[in-house]
Amino acid sequence: MFTGIVQGVASVAAITDRPGLRSFTLQFPAGFCSGLEIGASVSCDGVCLTVTALHEGERADFDVMQQSLSLTTLAGLGQGSPLNVERAARDGAEIGGHPLSGHVDFMGTIAEIRRPENNHVLRIAVPQRWMRxxxxxxYIAINGASLTVAEADRKAGWFEVWLIPETLRMTTFGDKAEGASLNIEIERQTQVFVDTVRDAIDERLGPLLPALQALLAQQGLSVEDLAEPVQLPRS
Structure with missing residues (x-):
């Protein structure tokens, strides 16, 4: 498990391809590898990877299978590419962000970047099925960083996060450009709650669900819109 608090930025020192497998040698910040052992887990841009070898000079090796390469941004890394990294949380560790598994759900795309004074806003486009x-x-995890969703538009398929200078200093987000892909892990409790509610609706409505969906569609709505907070009129 990880906390979503990025501990530093590593870089790709070497890449080795073998049949069905790609191995990365990562260069970590000073002190990051203290006490690190073979078999330990490290979050690399939000992907949980296992240490397969340790080298002098704060370097370690990781193997990545083809499935992980196809589902994450790791396939696009080259020599020198930077990554957000975090060691696995220990028992009793302070959860400064929210619990992360390191299992990426999908890739999002930076649709827009805005830079208000002392802030950095990312608008991230998301495959529609994940917007629910x-x-x-x-909470949401982006490249291994626990962040708070500022705004979300389910119909348009995007959400926004606001990044403070400290977050930019400790992560790679300041170097990302529009069009860049990002690893996204949704918050598990939210997923369980939403799926449970949807299953309950499907079970209770049964044959009536298609009729309800058709009725909502006439109003430009969907079943997911029923979960949206109700905006009460101001007095």
Whole structure:
């Protein structure tokens, strides 16, 4: 498990391809590898990887299978590419962000970057099927960093996060450009809650669900819109 608090930025020192497998040698910041052992887990841009070898000079090797390469941004890394990294959380560790598994759900794309004074705003486009799990003020993990969703538009398929200078200093986000891909892990409790509610609706409505969907469609709505917070009129 990880906390979503990025501990530093590593870089790709070497890449070795073998049949069905790609191995990365990563160069870590000073002190990062202290006490690190073979078999330990490290979050690399949000992907949980296992240490397969340790080298002098704060370097370690990781093997990545083809499935992980196809589902994450790791396939696009080259020599010198930077990554957000975090050691696995120990028992009793402070959870400064939210619990992460290191299992990426999908890749999002930076659709827009805005830079208000002392802030950095990323608007991230998301495959439509995943928007049901993303709520304003909810948690989400992006490239291994625990962040809070500022705004979300389910119909348009995007959400936004605001990054403070400290987050930019400790991560790779400041170097990302529009069009860049990002590893996204949704918050598991949110996923369980949403899926449970949807299953309950399907079970209770049964044959009536298609009729409800058709009725909502006439109003430009969907079943997911029923979960949206109700905006009460101001007095």
């Amino acid at each position: 799990y993303i709520f304003a003020k909810g």
